[in-house]
Amino acid sequence: xxxxxxxxVVNPTVGIPLFLxxxxxxxxxxHYQLINHTTWLPAxxxxxxxxxxxxxxxxxxxxxxxxKQ
Amino acid sequence: xxxxxKRMADDPSRxxxxxxxxxxxxxxxxxxxxxxRVFFMIAVIAHILAFAYSPxxx
Numbered sequence: 001x002x003x004x005x006x007x008x009v010v011n012p013t014v015g016i017p018l019f020l021x022x023x024x025x026x027x028x029x030x031h032y033q034l035i036n037h038t039t040w041l042p043a044x045x046x047x048x049x050x051x052x053x054x055x056x057x058x059x060x061x062x063x064x065x066x067x068k069q
Numbered sequence: 070x071x072x073x074x075k076r077m078a079d080d081p082s083r084x085x086x087x088x089x090x091x092x093x094x095x096x097x098x099x100x101x102x103x104x105x106r107v108f109f110m111i112a113v114i115a116h117i118l119a120f121a122y123s124p125x126x127x
Contacts, residue, residue, distance in 0.1 A: 004098030008085035
């Protein structure tokens with residue numbers, strides 16, 4: 001945006017791999033911390049856990065109301 | 070700056086120490102910024118999905 005002139009003094013052959021490499025390292029670090037400090041990411045990788053179907057608590061209205069005599 | 074230095078700095082075809090001209094440097098930066106923005110938008114979408122599945126700090 002406004003720092004384009006940096007490439008006049010920093011060789012992009014060096015600067016761009018440095019920039020992209022730092023992004024990649026940051027991403028690896030964040031994912032590593034998530035693996036170690038959450039339960040759901042290891043569980044996701046473990047797999048085999050099917051979500052239980054939600055128990056139907058809704059009873060049909062006709063069955064609950066006694067028939068009027 | 071001397072007149073010659075000013076003219077050198079303004080010269081659009083001047084090749085700077087990195088080997089690029091000013092226009093090339095700006096063009097490179099524009100592409101880098103666009104790519105960074107695309108990466109950021111994908112990351113935002115991923116965070117929204119992650120929060121919906123497993124909210125944090127709640």
